[in-house]
Amino acid sequence: MTNIDKNTTADKMTIAGNIYEAGNAREFKTGDWRSIRPKYISEKCIQCGLCFPVCPEDAIPVGKDQKRTDFNYDYCKGCGVCAKVCPFGAITMQTEDEE
Amino acid sequence: MKREQYTNSFSNIERAKIVDKNEQKGCVPNCAKKGEDTMSIRERLSGNEAAATAMKQINPDVVAAFPITPSTEIPQYFSTFVDNGMVDTEFIAVESEHSAMSACIGAEAAGARAMTATSANGLSLMWEMVYIASGMRLPIVMSLVNRAVSGPLNIHNDHSDAMGVRDSGWIMLFSETNQEAYDNLLMAHRIAENEKVQLPLMVCQDGFITSHSIENIELLEDEKVKEFVGEYHPKHYLLNAKEPMAMGPMDLQAFLFEHKYQQAEAMKNAKQVILDVAKDFEKMTGRSYGLFEEYKLEDADIAIVCMNSTAGTTKDVVDALREQGIKAGLLKVRVFRPFPAEEIAKALSHVKAVAVLDKADSLNGAGGALFTDVTSGMQTNNVTVPTASYIYGIGGRDTTSKEIESVFKDLMKDSKKDKIENPYRYLGLRKE
């Protein structure tokens, strides 16, 4: 139902574009919109918790132990907000092909 | 300004209460036996009272409206019904018509049955939301009491308000009398909410001419209406906790076209649904409704096509002319949207000359909107009948029997020629 594209015919579409499934944004992987990517330097990270609330894509996974792990690049658009808020230099922005 | 001007002065609301009491008793003084097992209540109501009574009996979940002449009385009476506990409706007194339609959209999207009433500039202010209501496929029902859209300022009847939203994707039913305004409203929800339709619907009647004229009417008992209209159980709605959903998403180049096509298809489907609902309504009331009414049209040589109250005057003129041996007829359009182009073309195919009366000028130098639709319908269906456009009754200009007769007299001359001369005409206009 949510997987419509430019080839979907009118009879296969819901009326008025209604979406009858909740949480369907996860079906749309927007990671390839990225032109620069954040790099997580775990040695510098003290798990202060400032970065993940500001991520507009919820692309910083946080475990049950309240600790963050590496970025989810399926959704990270590379906006760089996390790198700006990190006081410890644990996130740097770099080009896609940089190692 | 005097209060009387707005309130049909003499105890309308009290009268509505009488109706209610009668119904509670199960009938009384004004009940007449009609048909086999149908009881109807003989009453006298203005068109606005009739519309408000229909809304009372429908008992919608939400009514949101802002007062504007000449439809003011409808929300006014209705708010009294709310206040007196005669309906369960949530009445939202909004601050503008834009908000009235917005509130109806919100309510209907949430899963409620919502109604409103307006006229002229009120509808103009709603315009943005009118398109959103139909685009979101929300079966809102509106009582539109037709009035000229200013300016210059005029509060009287013509159809310029309705014509302004004729392409907005609303089903549009027109009503000759208070009775038809009432009946059309009772049928409205079953049409609009039908799964094959899901479009908003407006019931039009002529401002002042029927909205403020007390006339005889046959009402149905509350229970009968309740049973006929039924409850509203939308398949999808926002307040359904079991199915979280999103409405009104961004709809760009890849999709809007298809969604508009769906609306057009729904509008086509509405034709049959309108007829089906009318059939059921006839079983209950004995009153039959089609897409349009043909009055002595079957063998007519000349015919007038018009909508709303003018049709009544035209019927009298048709009868008078028939007595003189002139084969005059009438086609009264009830369902203006969807437009029954093919059916109308067929119904007019044998006539020698047709006049289409428009109570709104499209100001395009090429006739009114109804004229354009009728002639395009005929052309597309290979029906060639000389047809003239008459713009009439603008801003409440009274239309007399004599004027209608003069149209038929024009048509008698036209019918003797192959081609219509001077097809863009006016009726009742002062000019050199």
Added chain:
Amino acid sequence: MSNMIEIRWHGRGGQGAKTASLLLADAAFNTGKYIQGFPEYGPERMGAPITAYNRISDTQIRIHSNIYEPDYVVVVDDTLLESVDVTAGLKKEGAIVINTTKDGEQLKKLLKGYEGKVYTIDARKVSMETLGKYFPNTPMLAAIVKVSGIMKEDEFVKDMEGSFKHKFAKKPEVIDGNMKALKMALEEVKQVS
């Protein structure tokens, strides 16, 4: 169609001509008739001339236009005779009923040679004697019922009593006065030419 009676009311805003036309429609409705009662809305203000209409028929009324050739005309305020052409289109087989103290001769001049019957009633006197206030609409309603013979007087009186009881449920003291006004008006209306 042929049995249809058309009535035009001339009054001034605030005198109750519109209400009277609606009451007449109501009374006729209650005797089983088809009715229309509608005012002509203009720039209505207290004191401005207003027009209201009635159609009463044994068969369904389909016409929706103003009335140009009435069978009867009711004039609720005789000062209108100077400014409004009250007999315009009035059928000569019909009649005009005027609330006035003027006599036939005086009226003849004001009515521009109207050939039909002219009836008068001093509605002010009736109203003041029965209600103690000037409400011309009840006496004028009775007068037009009497003159037009739309319904039987006793039926009319009975029906109006019911209407007044309903309308003035919260002010029962005015029911008697209105009934007296009605009955007195039925007696007082007289043909002057």
